[in-house]
Amino acid sequence: MQYTFIQLIFLFFVYSFLGWIFDMTVAAIRYGKILNRGFLNGPLSIQYGIIMIIVLLDINDLWDYPLYQFITCMVIVFMTEYASGAILKRITGRRFWDYSDMKLNVGGYTCAFSVLGWGFTAAVTVWLINPLVCIVYSLIPVNVVKVLEIIAIVVFLIDLFVTAATMLKWHYAGGIYGNVADTLKKTKSTLGRKTYEIISRRMYKAFPELVGQEINDEVGFGRTKDRIFAKGLCIDKLVWIFFVSALIGDWVETVFVWATSGVFMSRSSLIYGTFSIVWGLGGALATAMLYPLKDKNPLFIFAGGFFLGGVYEYSCSVFTEVVFGTVFWDYSHLPYNINGRVNLLFCVYWGIAAIAWVKLLYPAASFLLEKIPPVAGKIMTWIIVIFMVLDMAVSGAAISRYVSRKAGVEASNPVEHMCDSIYKDKLIERIYPNMKIQ
Numbered sequence: 001m002q003y004t005f006i007q008l009i010f011l012f013f014v015y016s017f018l019g020w021i022f023d024m025t026v027a028a029i030r031y032g033k034i035l036n037r038g039f040l041n042g043p044l045s046i047q048y049g050i051i052m053i054i055v056l057l058d059i060n061d062l063w064d065y066p067l068y069q070f071i072t073c074m075v076i077v078f079m080t081e082y083a084s085g086a087i088l089k090r091i092t093g094r095r096f097w098d099y100s101d102m103k104l105n106v107g108g109y110t111c112a113f114s115v116l117g118w119g120f121t122a123a124v125t126v127w128l129i130n131p132l133v134c135i136v137y138s139l140i141p142v143n144v145v146k147v148l149e150i151i152a153i154v155v156f157l158i159d160l161f162v163t164a165a166t167m168l169k170w171h172y173a174g175g176i177y178g179n180v181a182d183t184l185k186k187t188k189s190t191l192g193r194k195t196y197e198i199i200s201r202r203m204y205k206a207f208p209e210l211v212g213q214e215i216n217d218e219v220g221f222g223r224t225k226d227r228i229f230a231k232g233l234c235i236d237k238l239v240w241i242f243f244v245s246a247l248i249g250d251w252v253e254t255v256f257v258w259a260t261s262g263v264f265m266s267r268s269s270l271i272y273g274t275f276s277i278v279w280g281l282g283g284a285l286a287t288a289m290l291y292p293l294k295d296k297n298p299l300f301i302f303a304g305g306f307f308l309g310g311v312y313e314y315s316c317s318v319f320t321e322v323v324f325g326t327v328f329w330d331y332s333h334l335p336y337n338i339n340g341r342v343n344l345l346f347c348v349y350w351g352i353a354a355i356a357w358v359k360l361l362y363p364a365a366s367f368l369l370e371k372i373p374p375v376a377g378k379i380m381t382w383i384i385v386i387f388m389v390l391d392m393a394v395s396g397a398a399i400s401r402y403v404s405r406k407a408g409v410e411a412s413n414p415v416e417h418m419c420d421s422i423y424k425d426k427l428i429e430r431i432y433p434n435m436k437i438q
Contacts (some may be wrong), residue, residue, distance in 0.1 A: 074119030249279020305354020332429025
């Protein structure tokens with residue numbers, strides 16, 4: 001995907017603002033109070049904007065290889081975080097962050113954990129957030145974008161000048177510089193307070209016992225009392241079961257295909273990440289419907305898995321063919337198959353898997369999940385939901401557009417143009433090698 005200069009300026013300000021919101025959110029959860037992060041007076045964290053612009057330019061030729069994109073993101077994060085930390089230390093005489101107490105740190109300016117975490121965040125932003133931002137950009141008239149960017153640049157330069165002057169002990173009383181700086185400070189404070197209020201309401205709604213607790217820098221919103229994360233069979237636990245089943249199911253299927261055919265191929269349902277939606281939904285559905293049989297004879301569990309798995313796999317095949325016009329698997333060459341969508345042998349596998357899951361794997365997985373701290377667990381659950389929804393939406397759009405391209409249909413809207421520029425045939429065919437268009 002090629003970016004124009006005007007588009008890069010737009011993306012710089014968008015990601016600088018989103019980065020500031022992200023910093024505010026993390027600080028609010030961690031410390032339970034308003035901490036207006038950012039080097040400038042206004043609501044911008046320019047390091048995020050700079051990193052994202054470098055990332056987008058550097059990975060422009062790597063869309064066919066998401067793993068290489070991820071590695072590139074980590075390298076860029078390492079270089080940018082180290083350089084910006086060292087430069088700010090040189091200019092201001094103080095550190096804005098310090099990883100000296102972390103393992104594998106470099107001068108305290110960066111560390112392995114930070115590089116891995118921020119590299120992954122940058123990659124996910126490129127994969128799932130940036131396409132949406134680019135679509136929004138394409139919907140705004142170019143002349144409007146230019147006017148907004150001129151205003152943003154002027155305000156940004158004034159803010160940068162005032163901030164630099166303050167650090168160099170220059171003082172401005174009133175005038176355009178002082179007025180702009182004061183307005184930006186008030187805007188930043190207001191947005192920070194609103195962000196904190198939204199997070200507080202959500203936290204207190206999820207954990208009523210936090211109300212009235214004293215908030216301090218160590219525990220943030222406080223500690224939950226007698227609260228177990230995802231206790232019993234609940235929505236939070238099913239979300240995690242879906243995520244873990246999709247991940248492990250893809251690995252199992254990949255190894256199985258490699259062991260039986262000698263061919264190593266992608267079995268993922270999604271473009272980003274090794275996730276099999278069939279296994280994920282199957283794991284969540286089996287848990288919800290078969291776990292009540294945990295105390296029954298294993299034959300009952302086998303029968304439940306046999307029929308439930310068969311109907312489920314058949315339904316998934318019909319769904320993908322009707323919605324996307326594609327076939328992701330075909331068992332016509334196997335005996336005792338039904339329309340090539342399901343076969344007797346794999347139904348037996350579903351039954352055996354049901355016994356193993358209900359009797360052995362799920363109790364262990366449930367025990368581990370309930371050890372997650374409640375607040376952290378709730379936050380990570382929402383992160384999983386948002387990530388998987390966006391990943392499925394992007395993958396669905398890319399597959400749909402691939403089918404249309406093969407039929408000779410030209411792109412007619414921003415979403416289709418985005419899919420054509422990023423998710424080319426080579427990428428789709430590598431991730432879905434068995435996909436057939438009906």
